[in-house]
Amino acid sequence: MKKSYDKLASLFKRKGYIWGPSPEIYEGGVAGFYDLGPLGTMLWRKVADTVRMNYFEHSFYEITAPLIMPKKVWEASGHLGGFTDPLIKCIKCGSVYRTDKLITGLFPKEEVDGLTYKEYDEKIEKLGIKCLKCKMQLSRTVPQDMMLKTTIGLDKEAYLRPETATTTYLPFKRYYEFFRRKLPFGVFQLGKAFRNEISPRHGLIRTREFNQAEAQLFIFKGDKNKWEAWSEFKDAELNLYSCKLQGRGLRKPKQVLLKDAVKNKLLQSKAYAACLGICYKIVLDLGFNPKRLRFRQHFPNERAFYALDAWDIEWHSDFFGWVELAGVHDRCDYDLKQHAKFSGQDLRVLNNGRKEVPHILEIAFGIERLVYCLLEQCYDEEKERTVLRLPPHMAPITIMVFPLLNKDKIPEKAKEVEDFLLEEDFYAEYDGTGSIGRRYRRADEAGTPFCITIDHQTLEDDSVTVRDRDSMKQLRVKISELPEFIEMAVSGEIDF
Numbered sequence: 380m381k382k383s384y385d386k387l388a389s390l391f392k393r394k395g396y397i398w399g400p401s402p403e404i405y406e407g408g409v410a411g412f413y414d415l416g417p418l419g420t421m422l423w424r425k426v427a428d429t430v431r432m433n434y435f436e437h438s439f440y441e442i443t444a445p446l447i448m449p450k451k452v453w454e455a456s457g458h459l460g461g462f463t464d465p466l467i468k469c470i471k472c473g474s475v476y477r478t479d480k481l482i483t484g485l486f487p488k489e490e491v492d493g494l495t496y497k498e499y500d501e502k503i504e505k506l507g508i509k510c511l512k513c514k515m516q517l518s519r520t521v522p523q524d525m526m527l528k529t530t531i532g533l534d535k536e537a538y539l540r541p542e543t544a545t546t547t548y549l550p551f552k553r554y555y556e557f558f559r560r561k562l563p564f565g566v567f568q569l570g571k572a573f574r575n576e577i578s579p580r581h582g583l584i585r586t587r588e589f590n591q592a593e594a595q596l597f598i599f600k601g602d603k604n605k606w607e608a609w610s611e612f613k614d615a616e617l618n619l620y621s622c623k624l625q626g627r628g629l630r631k632p633k634q635v636l637l638k639d640a641v642k643n644k645l646l647q648s649k650a651y652a653a654c655l656g657i658c659y660k661i662v663l664d665l666g667f668n669p670k671r672l673r674f675r676q677h678f679p680n681e682r683a684f685y686a687l688d689a690w691d692i693e694w695h696s697d698f699f700g701w702v703e704l705a706g707v708h709d710r711c712d713y714d715l716k717q718h719a720k721f722s723g724q725d726l727r728v729l730n731n732g733r734k735e736v737p738h739i740l741e742i743a744f745g746i747e748r749l750v751y752c753l754l755e756q757c758y759d760e761e762k763e764r765t766v767l768r769l770p771p772h773m774a775p776i777t778i779m780v781f782p783l784l785n786k787d788k789i790p791e792k793a794k795e796v797e798d799f800l801l802e803e804d805f806y807a808e809y810d811g812t813g814s815i816g817r818r819y820r821r822a823d824e825a826g827t828p829f830c831i832t833i834d835h836q837t838l839e840d841d842s843v844t845v846r847d848r849d850s851m852k853q854l855r856v857k858i859s860e861l862p863e864f865i866e867m868a869v870s871g872e873i874d875f
């Protein structure tokens with residue numbers, strides 16, 4: 380059945396996943412700002428924890444840095460003046476658009492990746508694109524600064540960080556001591572970033588305030604083929620869409636083993652390839668469908684100013700086409716050299732007796748994008764019901780507990796079962812209102828994978844029914860065996 384975006388967005392609102400734009404009660408809110416409701420926040424936490432645990436498993440340590448930094452930091456990083464989006468304006472009514480998104484919004488099949496501003500304007504002319512509001516002619520494309528400005532104290536110019544990465548680089552000398560002067564080492568931050576996007580669109584996909592989970596590996600240039608994580612990923616097979624394939628107009632990426640990609644110089648080092656491997660593992664752990672994933676390499680003129688090489692992991696949305704979930708960047712020695720220059724501090728460290736500025740490899744996720752894309756992937760409209768097929772380990776509420784009838788001590792027994800499951804560390808909730816059918820539908824829409832029903836038989840033999848959201852089948856299970864049963868069901872080991 381063809382899905383409807385309006386229905387999906389209204390379900391996410393109704394079930395407490397995504398609200399906004401925020402603040403809704405003031406003139407309908409401001410574009411690019413959203414609230415996550417109770418279930419949205421619970422899902423956000425699970426997504427963030429999955430990314431965090433993967434970084435920990437690959438020896439990255441977490442730090443927390445300020446969100447605001449003085450102007451000088453952003454001059455050094457290159458963001459002031461260099462962090463821009465292509466903006467186009469209506470010459471009559473003044474409406475503004477992000478040029479690349481305007482083109483792909485109207486012509487989804489048009490390729491815009493890697494185009495220069497002049498090429499954007501040529502496309503706008505060739506395709507006859509006019510202002511969406513008043514149909515008048517558009518200006519030329521110009522760069523628009525995305526930094527959000529503020530003031531520290533009375534007059535110190537400062538900016539909200541547009542990425543966590545830069546603020547992770549600044550304590551480099553502290554890390555060097557903390558890691559006992561031994562490279563490589565990894566550090567990550569999970570926290571807010573702010574961008575003054577020209578035309579924030581598509582709900583959580585492009586907002587002005589969002590969370591990033593960005594891991595940074597500090598490694599000497601000569602050691603980029605020696606990182607230990609490589610052994611875990613060398614046999615991983617990824618769907619790679621290189622510049623070469625894109626440039627030749629072959630629209631299909633190729634399945635490539637990471638070890639072959641490094642051998643053929645498609646990827647420049649084993650450490651960088653391992654970063655792609657970690658990124659892929661995270662996305663699979665979250666439950667994304669591998670058939671809808673690809674890694675797309677940036678064209679040289681599309682890469683951020685700091686990147687030597689860049690590949691994005693992209694997921695295919697039914698409504699918005701390919702969406703970037705994360706970027707993997709080889710930032711070489713750009714950042715530390717810039718901060719050394721602007722701060723006047725020597726950020727070189729000893730490598731076999733010689734002083735050297737390390738390189739940085741980065742895995743950059745946005746958490747809210749993961750949340751939206753996972754929700755969209757799991758949203759399903761069936762004839763009889765709407766269901767959110769979240770992987771059981773990601774669902775905010777794992778189990779709903781229902782009394783079949785509100786009499787004969789059945790509700791009391793159901794409360795006992797709920798308490799028992801909570802004590803066993805499952806997230807369970809009681810619901811005794813409405814018909815049992817309606818309660819199942821509510822749970823299906825919220826993405827709850829299992830519903831337990833307590834009936835007269837429960838009072839006799841301490842057994843309950845467990846209903847599986849996806850197959851809608853039920854099994855009878857003893858209350859004492861529920862913890863083991865639910866654990867197995869969450870990991871997909873029960874065949875309903």
Ligand code: GAP
Nearest residue numbers: 542544584585586589704705706743744745748
């Ligand atoms: N430190 C590198 C960096 O910031 P990026 O590709 O600009 O790289 C990384 O951003 C991730 O942050 C993206 O893959 C995306 O998931 C998320 N992101 C970027 N801009 C965003 C926005 N306006 N709204 C929501 N998420 C965004």
